[in-house]
């Protein structure tokens with residue numbers, strides 16, 4: 001029998017002990033609806049897509065529903081829905097929403113179909129990872145310990161994993177942790193940053209390789225898919241993969257074979273695919289900016305890395321870890337203050353902040369994180385540098401907002417190369 005600790009009525013979960021392990025007992029929401037093919041019900045346990053596509057986890061047979069219409073996500077405070085750029089909109093309690101929590105016993109509407117939510121008859125017990133570390137990853141929050149437990153299960157399989165999360169949440173580290181915990185750990189871990197190459201031929205050669213003379217000046221070279229043979233291929237920023245290359249990657253995923261550019265015979269590969277993006281591939285699939293079939297092939301096991309602001313309990317542990325790594329320590333009042341900050345750049349921003357706090361002192365670090373512009377009473381050279389940094393950051397922040405974080409259109413307005421804009425965004429942890 002599980003014994004309960006601190007039941008919280010407003011939350012969907014309670015911390016319990018089950019068979020000596022820490023776990024959460026969680027009630028799962030159930031959705032019931034009737035569409036063209038009759039009445040249905042589904043208990044939502046994971047991130048699920050609602051749509052008319054055959055591949056959607058919650059398929060609604062209604063022509064007014066987009067193929068990938070909305071996404072459901074279970075968070076500690078309940079079930080959230082996010083519209084994926086649908087044609088006819090997503091409604092909660094009859095209000096048009098882009099993102100909203102569905103209240104208990106509330107109603108979600110997609111197109112003409114109403115889905116009534118209630119509580120599934122049986123609660124689920126979700127085990128948490130017993131420690132605050134999983135390979136290179138650190139975290140003590142329920143959200144991360146649940147993620148660690150699911151990464152351990154994922155690592156044991158060979159299925160393709162798609163990691164979604166805001167910039168700086170630790171997606172690359174999650175990919176690394178999966179590889180290190182998997183039976184492929186002694187094989188190679190190959191990383192390809194799909195955002196780093198805007199030219200389609202470059203990406204193609206990087207991924208698939210080429211034979212000598214395949215195009216002017218081409219030398220024979222092995223692509224990343226071949227290099228990752230026996231190991232894991234991590235495709236970072238997969239949302240930036242040019243559409244023209246996507247069918248070729250899909251074929252490689254299906255057939256486990258690659259042909260170098262200019263080659264006619266195929267080579268067999270044994271590779272585990274892990275990909276990541278901070279962008280909404282589902283939304284991109286709706287506007288055909290990303291192939292829907294490729295998305296579902298890559299996202300057999302979808303993983304969501306929560307933003308730091310949804311797991312503030314992790315801040316002191318992470319901050320002390322980053323400080324200790326460079327031989328420093330942080331004072332408790334600073335840790336306290338850090339727990340109030342928004343961390344839009346997530347763990348990367350936290351790491352940079354800690355490094356600054358140790359190198360320059362807490363005051364300067366806080367100043368740089370929170371003061372809107374540098375103070376005038378600074379040496380001219382430093383003032384000038386910081387003013388440019390500040391101006392650049394503000395410019396980029398506003399630009400991104402105007403374009404709903406779509407880098408391609410933002411780059412166009414700014415008259416910048418997309419790759420360069422990416423580099424600037426990383427520099428400013430935006």
Ligand SMILES: Nc1ncnc2c1ncn2[C@@H]1O[C@H](COP(=O)(O)OP(=O)(O)OP(=O)(O)O)[C@@H](O)[C@H]1O
Nearest residue numbers: 136137138166167168169170171172173278347348
């Ligand atoms: N849970 C964690 N434990 C320890 N270090 C972490 C954790 N999460 C992130 N980091 C560190 O934060 C930094 C950013 O992480 P990472 O590069 O994996 O983020 P990302 O989500 O891939 O970012 P981007 O979207 O910009 O590519 C790295 O230095 C990483 O080591």
